């Protein structure tokens with residue numbers, strides 16, 4: 542694969558942008574590779590600045606569930622742009638998107654639009670603290686909720702990838718109220734509640750963990766969290782920034798039938814534009830300013846282009862066959878696993894809906910500790926060989942691949958063919 546132009550751009554970028562990238566994981570450092578610079582995306586394919594076409598298994602880390610440059614989404618964005626890009630006053634599409642989100646998610650009665658998943662979780666935390674009058678939160682080790690200070694204790698992927706236990710720049714006092722538990726470990730959560738029965742404002746959880754690679758919730762885990770939160774008067778917050786509109790049109794909560802008090806969104810609801818949102822029970826959301834006293838604002842929140850892109854995306858998804866995509870991904874994953882196994886390596890590929898991660902291990906994967914024991918060298922080798930053959934996958938063993946409705950049987954066949962050629 543020709544990468545001359547990518548390399549040249551990366552050299553210049555590193556002089557101008559820290560690490561040459563505007564979000565750390567894009568630098569591919571975990572797999573000791575350089576990033577590919579992308580010129581175009583259409584459907585399930587990306588074209589690099591060197592004119593190389595690759596099959597995209599990363600989906601921009603989540604937003605591109607309908608594929609790149611879907612004509613319906615592109616048209617909606619273009620039309621919106623012709624009408625102006627920001628008004629600083631409400632527009633009709635904000636109401637329409639709020640209606641769609643509230644109709645789709647069983648627990649969401651009111652919603653506030655923001656500009657990223659990070660903003661959504663930060664705002665949901667402030668609301669949870671404001672409403673309960675409590676300061677502490679519980680999050681899971683390896684769970685990622687954006688880069689808000691309070692969440693940067695033992696956050697997954699980007700942070701974990703670089704083995705930074707948190708980050709400089711976050712005062713110890715800021716994470717002092719962040720209590721940590723291993724994913725899938727209800728006993729630790731129960732112990733934390735018993736130790737702080739009236740101090741915990743909220744439990745933040747990815748209902749399917751997608752930032753330590755893909756880790757599924759054990760049966761009873763989410764229900765157990767629901768029960769503990771109810772018993773101790775804490776709010777259960779589902780971070781559905783990845784799972785919202787992906788696990789099902791009704792998110793993870795619709796799929797698992799567990800209702801959180803608050804939900805955060807991002808990625809898919811912006812159709813590839815910068816959007817986040819948080820929502821939930823109306824009696825809680827009414828505490829947000831200006832109706833309530835919990836302040837949160839944004840110059841570009843509810844941006845007309847982003848709303849148009851989100852609405853167009855949800856309109857496509859509403860008529861998409863999630864079960865068919867899941868079945869395709871399932872059979873692909875089973876074949877991929879068999880191919881890799883036949884090469885004598887230990888491998889397992891947890892998957893759900895259109896998400897999967899390739900882990901090189903036999904160990905049971907329950908939490909971040911177990912993910913850390915997977916074979917990184919094998920992963921790096923696998924990643925590089927797949928990429929060299931035009932299969933663009935998540936560049937870290939701590940990330941999930943995110944497939945789309947645009948992926949064709951031929952895409953999957955080509956990926957399997959590439960896997961056949963991998964040598965360990």
Ligand SMILES: *Cc1c(COP(=O)(O)O)cnc(C)c1O
Nearest residue numbers: 657658659685686687782783807
């Ligand atoms: C990506 C992500 C975020 C942060 O969203 P940004 O738009 O990158 O700020 C929060 N939570 C989860 C679960 C995510 O995957």
